[in-house]
Amino acid sequence: MRQRLQDLDWIGLYLWVLRAAIIILVVWGTIATIIDNPYSPRQWIDLIIFGIAQGSMYALIAIGYTLVYGVLFMINFAHGEFFMSGIMTATVFVATPLAATGFMNRQPLLSLLLIAVVAMVVSMSIAVLTERAAYRPLRKAPRLVPLITAIGASFFWQYYFRGLFGSQVIPFPVPDVMKGTASILGVEILKTQLTVIVVTIIMLIGLNLFIMRTRTGKSIRAVAEDKDTAALMGIDVDRAITITFATGASMAGIAGLLYALVFTQVHFFMGFFPGLKAFTAAVLGGIGSIPGAAVGGLFLGLIESVGPSLFLQGLGIPAPHQLKDVIAFVMLVLVLIFRPQGILGERLTEKKA
């Protein structure tokens, strides 16, 4: 004990005080809110469901960050644009015409499938194109170089799609069957949000099977483990990397469709904030880990939705929802102070870190 106290330097002490302060604040706010209890149980459940739905979208986007990081150790900041490009294109060329002809309401499932396929294909194509043109030539460059290139690619795609479809907000037509609420175990859930949650679960299971059970998935894992050895074993590294990008982007394409269903509009800039949030989620969960991305996304979505009401309202802070990003990022800091590798992340070796 004495030994530990002697080891404690000022910085360590400061960090401990910081941790304690944040935790005390959170606990205090929570208790104050619970005593005051301004919300009905139904409203708490609603807040949690909103959070899960938003978090599911973050999770799907975060998968792309984490997959690419796992394989290339680069942060692909253009990933938010993969998310935007698919659904923008699908809205303009598929969803709007289908809704105009009334086909969407007659065959909602078929229409949504069609939109999903188009969104995925466009997102994948944009991703593969970006990888081929902007990232592959720089693969041997220092790690900062592809990072800056990714930011450039992000701007490029944003303004490319702005040029294509204009800078206005484009409404996304939601089929009538998706409107309203459904009752599950006595809880009323918006049908769109239910769809988001169900689709996300299916996609995550599918992705897990793909990565863990197929030969291609195995090759991706091998490349993530060690590119040189994987190449020696006869794995086509370039192909594995392309497939990684395509997989991440197809998840983002689906996330785009889910976003459009929930928020009923698309915009050329819509990828930016979800992209940042999903990156945060990926770091929170432990970048490089697929279950980590899912957990991080859900955690972030929940904190954003429930956090302001739970932690801040009790403290009597006015307009707590304006501070939801502050809460989300304080949580990020808190998690990273305790677990620098993220919630589910493994400690990175020298080579990966």
Add this chain to the structure above:
Amino acid sequence: MSNRFLYILSVLIIASMVLAACAQPATEAPAVEEPAAEEPAAEEPVVEEPAAEEPVVEEPAAFECTDELGCLDYGPEEPIRIASALVISGPNAQLGQDSQYGVEIAMDWQGQVLGHDLELQAEDDGCSAEGGQTAGQKIVSDPTILGVVGTSCSGAGVPMSQVISEANYFMVSPSNTAPSLTDPDQAWNPGYYRTAHNDKVQGAAMADYAFNELGLTSAATIHDGDPYTEGLANSFAESFKAIGGEIVEFTAINKGDTDMRPVLTAVAAAGPPQFLYYPIFMPECAFMTKQAKEVDGLEETVLSAADGCISADAAESIGEDGVGMFWSGPDIAFAGETYIKFKADYKEKYGSDTLSVFHAHAFDATNMIVACVEQVAVQDDDGTLHIGRQAMRDCLGATSGFEGITGTLTCDEYGDCADPKISVSTLENGEYVKIWPEE
């Protein structure tokens, strides 16, 4: 060695050429089809000596600039340059584009002023503090610009009015409505004027409508931290309380938020209110409208927004969800021949009906500036104009009984020049229809 010297020399020469090219303002003559013969006679006595070769740089001996903020000189062939700083990109582009069309039409109709063309330097205020700062810096770095019509958004107006004021320029905003901008204790700066209403008026009008016309007694407001939205939400809340209503929740979101359900749930938990007023911009306004219907407890709440959410884009995006919703904004059912002609010209030039609500205010702002130029400019024999910057401010500030499309404009001490008329509208088949006050 000499190679290296030559290399450095050539780089220096190229650099100096580039700098020289930059220093020359791009004078692109605007396409004025018909120089409407505005009387080119100067009101001030003419000065004897002809101007020197470069009148911009060299002061003609005959003219002594006595203006405390300095003078602006336009040579015989030089256009009078007015800048606009309006939001012309992003989701609120139509708000600013509409105003810019108003400026352009006003300039077109003016043709020449004292024998000089008018030239518009269009900047983008980005509807953000950063955008306003940037546009302001860009404008004041150009000494040939007389003044500014802008900004669109109050959030951009706050930093910009400071930049403009410190550089001795002036600005006339066609659509800033935040009360703080003309409040000397808050964000007011000398040289700031506006033809748009002060939101103290708009907030009071909306409170009046909700309480007296709709008979609702409890309300909540949501703003997004922008000076305009916060100012309007505040003024609504104060007025609503003053006439006997109850404000159950006064809260806020961030620009860029998409998921409004948590904050709407908080509003529902606090009341739920009978009336919800969110004077925010696009696209947050559309998200709020669509999601409010899906939140438990807000089914009966009457929704309402303000002029930041009135545009063709907003109408399309909100669509059917806007049924039963109300918008407060400037009353643009202007009477008079001029407005009919204006709208016809607008449609002919830009191929659409008016996109938003501040085109007439921009038109009036431009004409107010031109009227002052005619009043204070000193003209030499060869047509050179001298305009005092303080004289322009004095003249604008003294505007009184100015007949514009938007009404009779009279500026008060702190630059509020509007003849404020507020109306409440609903959305019917994609069109905003005025329902109050009844004629």
